[in-house]
Amino acid sequence: MTTSRSKWALRLSVLYFALSAAALVWPIYPWLGNRIEPRVFGLPFSLIWVLGVILCNFAVLLLLYQLRLIDADEPDHAGPGGLA
Amino acid sequence: MFAYLAIALVVGVLAGRKGKGGTDDFVAGERAFGPLVMYFVVGATIFSAYALLGTPQRVIAKGSDAFYVLAFGAVGLVPLFFYGARVRRIGAREGFVTQAELFAARFESPSVSVLMGSATLIAFVPYLVIQLKGAGVVMHAVTGWPEQLGAGLVYAVVLVYVLAGGVRGVGWTNVIQGVVMLIAIWVIGLWLPTKLYGSVSAMFDRVVVEHPEYLTLPGPEGKTPIARYSSEILMSILGFAMWPHMFMKCFTARSARLVQLSVVFYPSFLFFILPLLFLGYVALLAGGPSDDSVLLWLVDLVQGEAVHPVLFAFLAFAILAASMSTGDALLHAGGSITVRDVLLPLESRPRVRGLLRKLRGGEHATLREDDRAQTRAMRVVVVMLALVSWLVLGSAGGTSVVDLLLLAYAVPIQFLPVVMFGLYWRRANGAGARAGLIAGLGTIFALFVVQKTAPGLAAVINPLELEIGLIGLVANVVAMVVFSLRGPRPSAALLERFEL
Numbered sequence: 001m002t003t004s005r006s007k008w009a010l011r012l013s014v015l016y017f018a019l020s021a022a023a024l025v026w027p028i029y030p031w032l033g034n035r036i037e038p039r040v041f042g043l044p045f046s047l048i049w050v051l052g053v054i055l056c057n058f059a060v061l062l063l064l065y066q067l068r069l070i071d072a073d074e075p076d077h078a079g080p081g082g083l084a
Numbered sequence: 085m086f087a088y089l090a091i092a093l094v095v096g097v098l099a100g101r102k103g104k105g106g107t108d109d110f111v112a113g114e115r116a117f118g119p120l121v122m123y124f125v126v127g128a129t130i131f132s133a134y135a136l137l138g139t140p141q142r143v144i145a146k147g148s149d150a151f152y153v154l155a156f157g158a159v160g161l162v163p164l165f166f167y168g169a170r171v172r173r174i175g176a177r178e179g180f181v182t183q184a185e186l187f188a189a190r191f192e193s194p195s196v197s198v199l200m201g202s203a204t205l206i207a208f209v210p211y212l213v214i215q216l217k218g219a220g221v222v223m224h225a226v227t228g229w230p231e232q233l234g235a236g237l238v239y240a241v242v243l244v245y246v247l248a249g250g251v252r253g254v255g256w257t258n259v260i261q262g263v264v265m266l267i268a269i270w271v272i273g274l275w276l277p278t279k280l281y282g283s284v285s286a287m288f289d290r291v292v293v294e295h296p297e298y299l300t301l302p303g304p305e306g307k308t309p310i311a312r313y314s315s316e317i318l319m320s321i322l323g324f325a326m327w328p329h330m331f332m333k334c335f336t337a338r339s340a341r342l343v344q345l346s347v348v349f350y351p352s353f354l355f356f357i358l359p360l361l362f363l364g365y366v367a368l369l370a371g372g373p374s375d376d377s378v379l380l381w382l383v384d385l386v387q388g389e390a391v392h393p394v395l396f397a398f399l400a401f402a403i404l405a406a407s408m409s410t411g412d413a414l415l416h417a418g419g420s421i422t423v424r425d426v427l428l429p430l431e432s433r434p435r436v437r438g439l440l441r442k443l444r445g446g447e448h449a450t451l452r453e454d455d456r457a458q459t460r461a462m463r464v465v466v467v468m469l470a471l472v473s474w475l476v477l478g479s480a481g482g483t484s485v486v487d488l489l490l491l492a493y494a495v496p497i498q499f500l501p502v503v504m505f506g507l508y509w510r511r512a513n514g515a516g517a518r519a520g521l522i523a524g525l526g527t528i529f530a531l532f533v534v535q536k537t538a539p540g541l542a543a544v545i546n547p548l549e550l551e552i553g554l555i556g557l558v559a560n561v562v563a564m565v566v567f568s569l570r571g572p573r574p575s576a577a578l579l580e581r582f583e584l
Contacts, residue, residue: 010166017162021321024155025314034148034300034310036292042285044292044299047361050151054158054351061165061348070344071169 009069124262127353132410133218143364147298160324169340184425193514194429201425207495210488218407261405268402273359323497329417419466494553498524516568524560
């Protein structure tokens with residue numbers, strides 16, 4: 001569980017999610033995201049920016065899950081009662 | 085409408101009959117929720133009537149400030165991905181079913197559990213009142229009954245399936261309610277802008293021309309300064325995964341991997357906020373009202389068309405589903421928390437034991453020893469909680485509930501130090517946890533009272549108008565670190581149980 005691989009994955013992913021939270025608030029959001037143009041699919045960019053962050057977070061979470069990087073050294077479907 | 089209520093009832097009761105019926109089952113469903121149920125339980129309990137009625141309303145009132153829900157949802161549940169699997173494992177091994185139970189054991193301190201449990205109950209009531217109000221608004225629109233009567237009827241149904249089914253009842257009805265809600269909102273959210281303006285994109289073209297200030301911060305009349313928006317988002321991100329009814333979802337999953345999987349797919353529920361935002365802009369262009377009736381007002385825009393009654397029914401279902409799926413989870417969690425986290429630890433004191441015995445009428449085994457009695461006590465609390473919320477709905481009207489919500493949202497963030505230090509800091513101990521909780525909760529209650537009774541004094545204490553939860557959090561962390569370092573080191577055996 002505490003292989004160096006998963007340790008690094010943990011550090012990097014926590015850093016990533018801290019950054020993604022920062023992208024939604026001051027100062028990054030007003031600097032980059034808080035504008036109408038360019039419109040994407042007709043939606044204002046301020047909305048696209050937030051949706052983009054959600055999509056990126058989804059992709060990263062899916063990757064972490066698939067590669068079993070975070071605290072996941074156990075079977076996919078334990079029976080009722082889990083490891084007991 | 086009534087058929088829908090009947091279906092929810094039948095499914096909830098039937099699902100409940102599958103279990104063995106002990107407390108562990110009533111609270112944690114024998115830890116057997118599969119992927120589909122988990123997905124909707126996590127999603128539907130978050131998307132409350134408040135999100136549904138409040139999001140379009142927020143667009144009209146404050147413009148792009150309404151993106152707030154998307155922004156905090158993008159990160160809010162992520163902490164659960166990191167600690168959820170471990171919490172699931174510890175819970176299964178040690179037999180924990182509530183958040184406070186886990187941390188009372190980790191800190192070897194029943195008072196931690198009593199503090200967390202009582203604060204949670206205080207936070208739940210206004211949250212429940214909002215859900216009841218949502219149900220009342222719909223029933224009023226459909227039947228013309230007063231809000232309180234309609235809400236009473238809907239929640240009578242909710243009560244029956246929560247009481248009969250426990251967490252299983254909650255789980256399977258959430259699946260139905262989630263599906264209804266997702267379909268209804270997407271259909272209406274895409275159809276209405278297309279019908280009125282040609283397409284969603286064309287609608288935004290008009291917003292850009294007529295009301296560009298509604299598309300970026302600080303919004304119309306500069307109502308939402310970016311600093312205020314940022315602090316709200318940070319508060320919500322930090323507090324979101326700490327809500328006890330969210331945290332308890334870790335215990336109900338079939339496996340630890342499943343907890344993580346439901347966090348991965350959670351954003352798909354966020355995309356359901358999108359059509360609500362579209363609807364908000366439709367209402368803005370069409371000059372809709374800026375209160376919580378706006379969603380139903382929108383449907384009346386196409387009055388006279390053949391689809392009108394269908395749309396109206398869809399929307400009514402969606403709001404009802406949202407209200408019920410959040411309300412049932414809150415009621416269920418509230419019952420479990422009161423009995424397991426507050427009553428059981430207090431029972432070890434002789435005076436409380438005597439009082440409980442009197443209440444239950446004569447000589448009985450203690451609640452701790454009598455599993456059936458625990459489940460019964462939970463049912464009593466669930467009914468009382470629903471009743472109190474219903475009475476508050478009737479007596480308070482709108483404004484004081486919103487005030488109370490301010491306090492409610494400041495509570496879960498006070499659990500952050502206990503949860504994070506408890507799971508990740510070996511040195512954290514009971515003295516620290518108690519001090520932190522008392523300091524944090526004490527601060528928010530004191531500030532809340534000062535704000536309500538002496539606004540002048542509040543302005544002196546808190547000149548920047550920071551969120552009271554944030555101020556409480558600072559006091560909380562400082563107290564917890566200082567007292568943990570001064571107190572004894574937790575034993576190695578204890579740390580091992582909690583995988584530290």
